[in-house]
Amino acid sequence: xTDLAAPTTAPPPAQATSPLNWIRQNLFNTWYNSLLTILxxxxxxxxxxxxxxxxxxxxxxxxxxxxxxxxxxxxxxxFIHEKWRFIVFGFYPHAxxxxxxxxxxxxxxxxxxxxxRALWNRWLALGWLxxxxxxxxxxxxxxxxxxxxxxxxxxxxxxxxxxxxxxLVVAFPLGILLALARRSDMPAVRAVAIIYIExxxxxxxxxxxxxxxxxxPLFLPSGVNFDRLARAQIGxxxxxxAYLAEVIRGxxxxxxxxxxxxxxxxxxxxxxxxxxxxxxxxxxxxxxxIVNTFIGFFKDxxxxxxxxxxxxxxxxxxxxxxxxxxxxxxxAYLFIALIYFFFCYMMSAYSQHLERTLDHSNRRxxxxx
Amino acid sequence: MAVGTRPGERTERGILKVWYNPQTRALIYQVxxxxxxxxxxxxxxxxxxxxxxRQNISTGxxxxxxxxxxxxxxxxxxxxxxxxxxxxFLVGLLNTFQVAFIGIVLATVLGTVVGIxxxxxxxxxxxxxxxxxxxxxxxxxxxxxFIWYAIITVSMPGPRNALEPFTGLVISNRGIRFxxxxxxxxxxxxxxxxxxxxxxxxxxxxxxxxxQDRTGQRLPALRYCLVALLGPPLVIWLAFGAPSExxxxxxxxxxxxxxxxxxxxxxxxxxxxxxxTAGFIAEIVRAGILAxxxxxxxxxxxxxxxQGLxxxxxxxxxxxxxxxxxTxxxxxxxxxxxxxxxxxxxxDLVSVGNTTxxxxxxxxxxxxxxxxxxxxxxxxxxxxxxxxxxHIALVER
Numbered sequence: 001x002t003d004l005a006a007p008t009t010a011p012p013p014a015q016a017t018s019p020l021n022w023i024r025q026n027l028f029n030t031w032y033n034s035l036l037t038i039l040x041x042x043x044x045x046x047x048x049x050x051x052x053x054x055x056x057x058x059x060x061x062x063x064x065x066x067x068x069x070x071x072x073x074x075x076x077x078x079f080i081h082e083k084w085r086f087i088v089f090g091f092y093p094h095a096x097x098x099x100x101x102x103x104x105x106x107x108x109x110x111x112x113x114x115x116x117r118a119l120w121n122r123w124l125a126l127g128w129l130x131x132x133x134x135x136x137x138x139x140x141x142x143x144x145x146x147x148x149x150x151x152x153x154x155x156x157x158x159x160x161x162x163x164x165x166x167x168l169v170v171a172f173p174l175g176i177l178l179a180l181a182r183r184s185d186m187p188a189v190r191a192v193a194i195i196y197i198e199x200x201x202x203x204x205x206x207x208x209x210x211x212x213x214x215x216x217p218l219f220l221p222s223g224v225n226f227d228r229l230a231r232a233q234i235g236x237x238x239x240x241x242a243y244l245a246e247v248i249r250g251x252x253x254x255x256x257x258x259x260x261x262x263x264x265x266x267x268x269x270x271x272x273x274x275x276x277x278x279x280x281x282x283x284x285x286x287x288x289x290i291v292n293t294f295i296g297f298f299k300d301x302x303x304x305x306x307x308x309x310x311x312x313x314x315x316x317x318x319x320x321x322x323x324x325x326x327x328x329x330x331x332a333y334l335f336i337a338l339i340y341f342f343f344c345y346m347m348s349a350y351s352q353h354l355e356r357t358l359d360h361s362n363r364r365x366x367x368x369x
Numbered sequence: 370m371a372v373g374t375r376p377g378e379r380t381e382r383g384i385l386k387v388w389y390n391p392q393t394r395a396l397i398y399q400v401x402x403x404x405x406x407x408x409x410x411x412x413x414x415x416x417x418x419x420x421x422x423r424q425n426i427s428t429g430x431x432x433x434x435x436x437x438x439x440x441x442x443x444x445x446x447x448x449x450x451x452x453x454x455x456x457x458f459l460v461g462l463l464n465t466f467q468v469a470f471i472g473i474v475l476a477t478v479l480g481t482v483v484g485i486x487x488x489x490x491x492x493x494x495x496x497x498x499x500x501x502x503x504x505x506x507x508x509x510x511x512x513x514x515f516i517w518y519a520i521i522t523v524s525m526p527g528p529r530n531a532l533e534p535f536t537g538l539v540i541s542n543r544g545i546r547f548x549x550x551x552x553x554x555x556x557x558x559x560x561x562x563x564x565x566x567x568x569x570x571x572x573x574x575x576x577x578x579x580x581q582d583r584t585g586q587r588l589p590a591l592r593y594c595l596v597a598l599l600g601p602p603l604v605i606w607l608a609f610g611a612p613s614e615x616x617x618x619x620x621x622x623x624x625x626x627x628x629x630x631x632x633x634x635x636x637x638x639x640x641x642x643x644x645x646t647a648g649f650i651a652e653i654v655r656a657g658i659l660a661x662x663x664x665x666x667x668x669x670x671x672x673x674x675x676q677g678l679x680x681x682x683x684x685x686x687x688x689x690x691x692x693x694x695x696t697x698x699x700x701x702x703x704x705x706x707x708x709x710x711x712x713x714x715x716x717d718l719v720s721v722g723n724t725t726x727x728x729x730x731x732x733x734x735x736x737x738x739x740x741x742x743x744x745x746x747x748x749x750x751x752x753x754x755x756x757x758x759x760h761i762a763l764v765e766r
Contacts, residue, residue: 026492033491040493188399192406199740202747204705206719207739214732218420219413299509306712313512329519337508337516344507 066324079328080335083319087335090155090315096147100158103138106131107161115350117357151229155310157339159229163301163311167236168294174237175244180274182249193245200242205303209235213307232304240297247293251286252278284358291351295344312336417733426730433458439724441716443632454725461721462742468635468717469704472642476703477696479643480650487655498651505648511709513645518637518713521545528624537628539618545631546618555609562601570598634715638707646703650696657692658684690758697754701747708743718742 028034058074062081069076080087089097110131113119139158142148154162181193200208212235217225226234255278263273283290305314316332319325387393421428433455440450445463448456486498505513522542526532531541537548550556577590606612618628631639661684669683710717722735 026490029490033489033494036489036491036494040497186395186399188403192402199744202744203740204708204719204743206708206711207736207743210719210723210726210732210739211736214726215736218417218733220420221416222420222423295507299507302509302511303709305511306709313509313515317515327523329516329523333512333516333519337512340509340512341504341507345503348507 066328069328076328076331079325079331083322083325083332084335086156086319087312087315087332088156090159090310090318091153092155092158093147093149093153096141096149099138099141099146099149100154100156103135104158104161106138107135107165111165151227154229156315157312159304159309160298160301160311163233163236163304164298166233167240167301168297171237171240171244171297174241175248176279178241178245179248179252182245183252197242197245200239201246205235205239205300206306208239209303209307211235212238228307229309232307232309236297236301236304239300240293243293243297244290247286247289248282250289251282251284254285255282287351287354287358291347291354295347298343298347299340312339424730428731428733430734432725432729432731432734437725437728439728441721442714443635443716454729457721457725458718458738461716461718464715465704465707465710465717465719465742468638468642468710468715469707472639472646472703472707473700475639475643476646476650476699479647481654483647483651484654485658487651488658502648502651505645506652510641510645510706511712514637514641514709514713517640518633521633521636528620531620531625537615537617539625541625542633543624543630544633545636546625546628547631548615548617548627549629550612551614551616553609553612553614555606555612558605558609559602562605563598566598566601569601570594573597632715634710634713637713638710638715638717641709642703642706645706646699649699649702653692653695653699654688657688660691661687693754693758697751700754701750704746704750705743708739 027037054074056074058072060069060072060074060076060078062078064078066076066079069078085094085097089100092100110124110127113124113127137143137146139154139162140149140151178193178197181189182197184190184193209232212231213228216231216234220226259277259281260273263277268276302311302313304311305317310318313336316336320327320329320332434453436450437452437454437457438450439457441448441457441460443464444460445467446456446460448460483498483501486494487502489495489498521544525540525542528539528541528543531539533539539546573593574590577588577593581587616627616629618625618630665683665687666679669679674682707717708719711720711723714720719739722739726732726735
């Protein structure tokens with residue numbers, strides 16, 4: 001490249017990047033922007049100092065009885081100090097709470113490792129094979145000298161994460177099958193998929209959870225029954241599968257017809273074609289909407305409190321029901337809001353990372369000019 | 370020439386020959402699927418029938434005509450505990466419609482504003498707007514509802530020392546009250562005149578468009594339409610002697626009387642739905658505007674269009690095409706999410722249905738009603754939006 005006619009023009013002038021210049025260009029470039037900046041600064045001046053004082057200076061930081069908090073003008077971190085284990089673990093027996101904590105560490109560690117494609121080898125598979133039963137044993141107990149904890153006492157963050165992860169892991173393949181079915185050539189298969197997807201997507205999640213908790217028992221033969229947690233999980237899976245199916249269908253539709261024809265001309269069977277040619281491309285282009293669906297689903301797990309399970313939001317509300325600590329909702333909700341925000345933010349950051357690393361398109365990326 | 374098998378042709382006979390025919394195979398698959406589903410359905414229904422018999426739960430929608438026996442805190446139509454379950458469902462349905470409709474309007478306005486602000490050249494404004502979007506999108510709606518509800522019922526002062534930002538608006542832990550015109554017989558006629566005014570404004574606008582097509586002259590459309598819209602109600606109002614008495618909130622005993630009240634439950638649901646959905650709409654609006662290339666704006670400017678006209682005639686029509694389909698699904702989401710009202714006790718359809726299920730045990734019927742209602746809403750909104758989409762779609766030649 002260098003021996004081609006090299007540009008003889010002078011390099012562009014260095015940009016004036018003094019802070020004052022930056023302020024002028026980004027905050028006061030027009031009269032209405034100046035006005036908006038001043039207005040926002042005034043609002044910030046009104047709001048930020050009191051909030052910061054409330055959060056820090058006036059707050060009760062140390063463990064203290066609730067009377068101390070009621071007299072203090074600031075936030076009551078003593079409440080979190082007192083209740084964080086209840087909010088995070090729900091009604092799980094206090095002495096045994098290391099078990100869900102360890103289970104979460106195992107689960108999140110395996111998930112984090114699975115996020116790095118360089119680690120996809122048989123050790124990771126082995127890790128999952130050992131990890132999943134280990135999580136189950138830790139949560140439920142009953143063997144290895146662990147006391148049995150019925151799942152009616154599970155709650156808090158382990159419940160939220162468990163519902164979300166199990167729900168998505170099961171719903172994802174179902175969603176792929178439904179998406180393929182909806183694009184099938186067979187009219188009966190297509191009709192079944194369309195009816196299922198539209199029926200589920202047309203109604204609120206609460207309705208499906210009500211259905212799962214109240215109607216599933218009626219449809220089962222007498223004597224057979226799932227517990228409440230399993231029914232909620234089934235409802236969540238049914239819900240997620242329909243939404244994922246639509247997202248994946250969007251990806252399938254974006255694959256040019258030539259790819260299908262090329263796969264057919266290679267003599268691949270239907271499933272080979274989908275597995276080797278179509279789905280890898282379709283799933284890649286639907287990563288952003290899939291992750292959006294994941295985030296939405298993670299947030300939606302909070303709805304299980306309406307059918308009486310104590311997930312993170314439910315446990316926070318239950319902690320507020322304690323007469324001694326009634327009214328410290330700001331601290332409780334702020335605490336769980338930070339947890340939700342952390343997980344959702346991590347998911348969207350990972351999706352952006354995935355989009356970059358999976359971008360095998362032939363779009364120009366480098367400095368080839 | 371003897372007819373032999375050509376190389377490559379399958380030579381299987383009988384059952385295998387049938388199996389290798391793609392059409393028959395597809396047929397077999399489909400028959401198996403439908404048959405399997407029907408068998409499953411038959412099994413489930415037979416279980417259901419025996420379970421219902423055993424538990425002595427009555428079936429059918431007859432309960433809708435029985436007395437409900439529970440009160441509903443908010444209702445757009447007269448309702449009492451002596452009314453039927455059917456009427457209770459209707460009350461819930463109207464409440465759902467009301468909160469969803471107002472939520473959609475407010476979320477659209479707020480979302481559009483935030484979406485445009487995210488594109489502002491003012492760094493501070495853009496950052497604040499994107500911070501808003503991040504927070505709203507990353508927190509569960511249910512949590513947001515609880516936070517709003519707690520802010521109103523716990524943090525707001527009692528009626529005796531209610532906040533009064535200005536005369537006619539009081540905010541207390543019993544809800545938000547504001548002054549409205551006192552009830553007057555003229556209201557009915559004014560409303561009627563307003564409907565007439567809307568029709569008149571549409572006709573006037575059409576006439577102006579035709580006039581412009583015919584003569585090339587632009588009449589001041591906005592002014593004429595406003596006169597046509599507001600003229601008739603104004604005349605009626607004056608004809609009734611311009612009643613101007615206001616019903617203002619006054620403290621009586623432990624609570625305020627008079628004015629219009631927004632209950633804490635309603636406010637929590639409305640604020641939660643509005644702010645949450647606005648975060649999503651803002652992203653849609655931003656993406657839509659970004660997708661219209663800058664060259665379009667420059668081309669319009671080089672044709673001599675003023676800045677307002679560039680936005681109205683060139684940028685918005687193109688951006689709207691991208692904005693409308695995803696916004697539709699946000700409207701649907703908002704409507705469905707209004708069912709979370711049950712968590713804070715606003716009597717929407719699901720909340721009323723939940724009470725009914727607990728009282729009568731007829732869960733299947735209640736959930737069937739939910740599904741029918743929400744499916745109808747979903748399908749009608751998407752039908753309307755499809756129509757609108759076609760209406761503004763690109764006409765390619």
